[in-house]
Amino acid sequence: MPDLDIRLARCFAAVLPGVSEEEASAARRDQVDAWDSLATVTLVRVVEEEFGITVDLFELENLDSFAAWREYLSSQAAPAE
Amino acid sequence: MKLLEALEITRKPAPEGAAPFRVFLGCGFTPLDLETYLKARLRTRMGMRPARVATGLFGDLCGSLERLAAADFDAAAVVVEWSDLDARLGYRALGGWRPDAVADVLKTSAASLNRLGAALKRLAAQVPVAVALPSLRPAPIFWTTPAQAGAFEWDLEAALLDAVRSWSRLPRLRVLSRAELDRVSPGGDRHDAKSDLNSGFPYRGAHASRLAELLAGLISPKPAKKGLISDLDDTLWLGILGETGVAGVHWDLENKAQVHGLYQQALSALAESGVLVAVASKNDPALVEQALSRTGLAIARSSLFPVEANWGPKSESVRKILASWNIGAGDVVFVDDSPMELAEVERAHPGIETILFPKSDPAAAITLLWTLRERFGKEAILEEDKLRSQSLRTPVEQVEVPGHGAALDEFLASAAGAITIDAANPPPDTRAFELVNKTNQFNINGRRFTEGEWNAMLQSPGAFLLTVSYQDRFGPLGRIAVLAGAREGSVCKVHTWVMSCRAFSRRIEHQCLAYLFDTLEVDRVDCDFRPTERNGPSADFFAAICGSRPEGPVSVSRQDFRDRCPAVYHKLEVLTHA
Numbered sequence: 001m002p003d004l005d006i007r008l009a010r011c012f013a014a015v016l017p018g019v020s021e022e023e024a025s026a027a028r029r030d031q032v033d034a035w036d037s038l039a040t041v042t043l044v045r046v047v048e049e050e051f052g053i054t055v056d057l058f059e060l061e062n063l064d065s066f067a068a069w070r071e072y073l074s075s076q077a078a079p080a081e
Numbered sequence: 082m083k084l085l086e087a088l089e090i091t092r093k094p095a096p097e098g099a100a101p102f103r104v105f106l107g108c109g110f111t112p113l114d115l116e117t118y119l120k121a122r123l124r125t126r127m128g129m130r131p132a133r134v135a136t137g138l139f140g141d142l143c144g145s146l147e148r149l150a151a152a153d154f155d156a157a158a159v160v161v162e163w164s165d166l167d168a169r170l171g172y173r174a175l176g177g178w179r180p181d182a183v184a185d186v187l188k189t190s191a192a193s194l195n196r197l198g199a200a201l202k203r204l205a206a207q208v209p210v211a212v213a214l215p216s217l218r219p220a221p222i223f224w225t226t227p228a229q230a231g232a233f234e235w236d237l238e239a240a241l242l243d244a245v246r247s248w249s250r251l252p253r254l255r256v257l258s259r260a261e262l263d264r265v266s267p268g269g270d271r272h273d274a275k276s277d278l279n280s281g282f283p284y285r286g287a288h289a290s291r292l293a294e295l296l297a298g299l300i301s302p303k304p305a306k307k308g309l310i311s312d313l314d315d316t317l318w319l320g321i322l323g324e325t326g327v328a329g330v331h332w333d334l335e336n337k338a339q340v341h342g343l344y345q346q347a348l349s350a351l352a353e354s355g356v357l358v359a360v361a362s363k364n365d366p367a368l369v370e371q372a373l374s375r376t377g378l379a380i381a382r383s384s385l386f387p388v389e390a391n392w393g394p395k396s397e398s399v400r401k402i403l404a405s406w407n408i409g410a411g412d413v414v415f416v417d418d419s420p421m422e423l424a425e426v427e428r429a430h431p432g433i434e435t436i437l438f439p440k441s442d443p444a445a446a447i448t449l450l451w452t453l454r455e456r457f458g459k460e461a462i463l464e465e466d467k468l469r470s471q472s473l474r475t476p477v478e479q480v481e482v483p484g485h486g487a488a489l490d491e492f493l494a495s496a497a498g499a500i501t502i503d504a505a506n507p508p509p510d511t512r513a514f515e516l517v518n519k520t521n522q523f524n525i526n527g528r529r530f531t532e533g534e535w536n537a538m539l540q541s542p543g544a545f546l547l548t549v550s551y552q553d554r555f556g557p558l559g560r561i562a563v564l565a566g567a568r569e570g571s572v573c574k575v576h577t578w579v580m581s582c583r584a585f586s587r588r589i590e591h592q593c594l595a596y597l598f599d600t601l602e603v604d605r606v607d608c609d610f611r612p613t614e615r616n617g618p619s620a621d622f623f624a625a626i627c628g629s630r631p632e633g634p635v636s637v638s639r640q641d642f643r644d645r646c647p648a649v650y651h652k653l654e655v656l657t658h659a
Contacts, residue, residue, distance in 0.1 A: 042084075
């Protein structure tokens with residue numbers, strides 16, 4: 001699994017109760033009960049801190065799955081380790 | 082601590098059977114990361130015990146506190162921001178920053194502080210409360226340049242400080258030091274404008290993490306260390322006594338040795354507040370006595386006990402000192418300028434905290450002084466703390482008490498021992514709580530309490546608390562024992578019973594049991610004894626009274642006690658309270 005995926009999975013597992021790091025890559029907002037608005041805000045803060053980026057809040061609507069987050073992060077220039 | 086790490090800590094499993102520590106986090110903003118960090122910091126401090134954090138309503142700090150049922154919590158952390166005093170002092174309201182509004186902002190803020198003070202007072206009457214004052218700058222409502230704090234700004238600050246001055250005097254209310262917060266979280270790097278405006282959480286992650294760490298420390302303080310053992314050469318003073326002679330060691334500015342004088346001053350203050358301070362030095366004992374008698378030393382010779390000066394290993398001196406104090410290595414800090422000596426002592430006494438004295442680094446030396454305050458800090462200096470210090474000069478605790486038999490009876494009969502049992506519940510100060518939480522040897526089960534649990538226990542139906550003081554012709558020992566439990570018909574159930582090791586071999590524990598039978602008029606005393614690694618002395622006591630060494634809870638009948646209780650010689654005074 002690429003490093004980005006591992007790090008992102010750790011963020012998802014920490015923010016979403018009941019979602020393990022192994023399950024994280026399949027997570028979608030409409031299928032995870034714990035993924036509410038508060039979880040979204042927390043996920044943004046965790047990802048910003050972990051990857052050293054600032055998430056554009058206008059993108060939030062589209063960041064509704066692990067895959068979408070991975071694509072968003074990949075599009076950011078050189079995420080910090 | 083990063084947010085990811087904090088979240089992972091909050092998800093870790095709890096030790097089996099651990100009851101959650103229930104905290105109310107009061108703040109007028111969305112608690113978000115602060116709640117997560119507080120939970121994580123509390124769990125880390127409390128051996129992964131679960132922390133349950135409840136929060137109030139957004140934008141209504143005062144109301145949330147006023148509605149709170151304190152009995153539902155073990156502690157509260159209250160984080161005040163300027164916008165809690167008047168929303169116009171924050172960035173989420175558009176009430177107007179016109180110059181003519183400023184007087185009204187001040188008036189509203191004063192009223193909010195009054196309301197907040199009343200709510201905090203009610204809360205702190207029942208549980209420990211940590212309060213953080215505004216840590217962000219007020220919004221730019223004032224008309225002076227940012228560099229100038231004008232009269233209105235000072236009026237606002239003065240109103241806050243006036244209020245806090247009275248809050249800080251309330252028992253159980255602990256105000257977070259702004260200076261300490263400034264030290265760990267630089268002021269210009271705290272506000273997260275994006276988060277404030279979008280989600281109502283105003284802090285950057287790093288600030289929230291540090292704020293939570295300090296708040297957790299205030300509501301769940303670590304027990305203070307009891308003793309400090311210090312080296313002499315290049316530590317208590319600058320210079321090697323054996324090389325330079327008595328007049329050649331220094332601790333002043335003139336001789337570039339001020340950090341040693343400051344260290345002496347810190348030790349003196351610790352000794353006066355009840356900390357045991359001793360010396361372990363590889364030196365000629367006669368020379369040491371001469372040097373410690375020099376005028377101008379910032380710590381009195383009598384504050385140092387014992388002074389172990391010899392040429393043997395430091396660990397052996399430390400062993401003698403610990404035996405003399407009768408406390409464990411885990412309660413002690415050892416300070417020396419030699420890493421080798423620190424390592425040798427650490428190896429021989431696992432659990433002891435060793436600190437290097439940084440003789441050539443003034444900044445590190447001043448950090449050391451703050452570290453000592455951290456390790457030995459206490460909320461109040463009680464009468465017992467002063468007695469402990471005095472007893473080093475008039476060594477009541479070093480009276481040679483014969484171990485047993487006729488010699489012990491003869492000693493006790495002539496000691497003129499007097500015991501005072503005070504049944505005040507609630508107690509007047511924190512001594513009983515402190516004694517319960519720091520006593521290991523005569524402690525029937527080693528149970529520790531949070532302040533919230535302790536207060537809740539004292540308020541439960543039928544609960545009693547006995548605080549026992551002792552003095553004899555050698556001097557007073559102060560309040561040295563605590564019993565707590567409840568009377569249930571003809572049975573007295575004791576769940577907490579501790580006695581300071583300073584009071585061993587005086588048969589005070591026998592007198593306590595006699596009190597329960599005679600004054601509470603019960604036929605049986607059930608003690609929730611549980612063996613621990615260190616409570617051998619209480620097991621010995623029950624073995625003598627019951628005829629066999631206990632492995633668990635103990636029942637003592639009136640008859641058994643009468644048959645096996647040795648003679649007691651104390652004068653007994655009982656203080657009852659309406």
